[in-house]
Amino acid sequence: MSRREASDLACRLGQNAETVCRHYLSNGRRQGNYWLVGDARNTPGRSMFVRLRETRKGRAGKWLDAATGENGDLLDVIREVCGLTGFDDIAEEARRFLGLPHVEQFKLAPRGDKARSGSTEAARRLWAMSQPIAGTIAEAYLRQRRIAVARDLANLRFHPHCYYRPEDHGPTQTWPAMIAAVTDLAGAVTGAQRTWLSPDGSGKAPIGTQRKAMGDLLGHAxxxxxxxxxxxxxxxxxxxxxxxxxxxxxxxxxxxxxxxxxxxxxxxxxxxxxxxxxxxxxxxxxxxxxxxxxxxxxxxxxxxxxxxxxxxxxxxxxxxxxxxxxxxxxxxxxxxxxxxxxxx
Structure with a gap:
């Protein structure tokens, strides 16, 4: 697991910090903006504090054990609770929990090879180029639809400049878009749906076709x-x-x-x-x-x-x-x- 991948996984876990804590640190409980538990091995108690939201004091998912002075992120929690030692095993467990594809399922073609438009490979590249929805126009759009943006949204991302090709073969445009990963039962990304949005997130973009799917969709979701x-x-x-x-x-x-x-x-x-x-x-x-x-x-x-x-x-x-x-x-x-x- 590279340093960049570890940082990305830790960030994603932090965005779902309470859900992660409820699963791996089930002997603890929430108090305000923190999850309290005995230690990173899920021992009952109150000496370890996991930050559930990003504040001026630090990022969500960071924790401190006041009894020992130990600190870390939620990847460290997964390591301790699951008894894992290898970085690859820790990353795999984190990906499994987040619903992300396995590394070998997510390998992209070399950058010099152009993915065919609408293909599974093109969908995977778009997904890889997108970012988490927290704080984006996509989150504003969901809230405008009165949807609670809280948990289990690892398969939604945001792209600020997603290409849109009009049906009448007019010039290609770019609009912000919510990107949804279509996955098979094993968690591999097989496709993606783009929902183009207005720049302020108040609704869908004022275009002819406001959403399009790409890749292998049949049977998947x-x-x-x-x-x-x-x-x-x-x-x-x-x-x-x-x-x-x-x-x-x-x-x-x-x-x-x-x-x-x-x-x-x-x-x-x-x-x-x-x-x-x-x-x-x-x-x-x-x-x-x-x-x-x-x-x-x-x-x-x-x-x-x-x-x-x-x-x-x-x-x-x-x-x-x-x-x-x-x-x-x-x-x-x-x-x-x-x-x-x-x-x-």
Whole structure:
């Protein structure tokens, strides 16, 4: 693991510091802007402080053990908790947690080789050139859509000058864009979706086609959270992030279109699949086809239906409290107890 890669992984872990602490330092608890635990090996106690937000005192993810004077970042926590010694093993565990692809899956072609437009390689290059969304126009856009920007967003990035080629073959333009990584079940990047944005983040860019996907999409998805026995799938990124605002601890995936939703591949761990439906004929057809495939695979399929066109329409129109109440009555009773109590 190079110094640059270590710095990048530490930064990404820091951007998700509370989620990292809840997973690896489960014997601790949050107090204000810090996570308190006994030490970097997850011993119960209060002598170690992990900073959860960047402040004037330092970056998120940095920690200090007041009892011993030891300090470090969240890569050090992963090393201690998992008992790892090699840098490559630590990096691999960090990538796994963040949902990033393995190094060998993410190798790019030599810079002298031009990636074919719209290919998986072009998607990977665009993803590699993008930056985390924190503090960017992409984050402002999501907040404008009333989406909570808090956790499990490692598969979203931002590009300040993303090329846009008009359908009428006009001159190429550049606009800021939210970049979403499409991944397979192993976490390898197979494609990307670009959502071009207005320069102030108040909405999408005033162009003919405001979003385009590239690469290998069939069966794959933009994933938020690691798959478990219960998860939710749907079409659009904003739709699924709206639902995730109501159910932040439920893993979710956006297939990007009705056709791709109908063909999405099931993670081996899934036993119950919630299907977030858009209220249109294409969404109805995708739901029926996906429910049929899920049932054939021995997976319980449950439809989640919005009041308006999709769940982001509901979130913008009615707010998060009303959205949670609407979703609550559609969940299985055991999932209400599991996910709604955590979201409260």
């Amino acid at each position: 933009v994933r938020f959270g690691r798959p478990s026995e219960i998860m939710a799938v749907g079409e659009g990124i904003e739709t699924m992030l709206s639902l995730k605002s109501a159910l932040p601890h439920m893993p979710m995936a956006a297939a990007l279109s009705a056709a791709h939703l109908a063909a999405i591949l099931f993670p081996p761990s899934v036993r119950r699949l919630y299907i977030a439906c858009d209220k249109d004929p294409a969404g109805d057809g995708a739901r029926e086809q996906l429910m049929r495939r899920a049932n054939q695979a021995g997976i319980e399929a449950v439809a989640l239906t919005p009041t308006l066109g999709d769940f982001n329409d509901d979130l913008v129109a009615f707010g998060i409290v009303a959205l949670r109440a609407h979703v609550r009555v559609q969940l299985m009773p055991e999932d209400v107890a599991r996910f709604m109590s955590l979201a409260a």
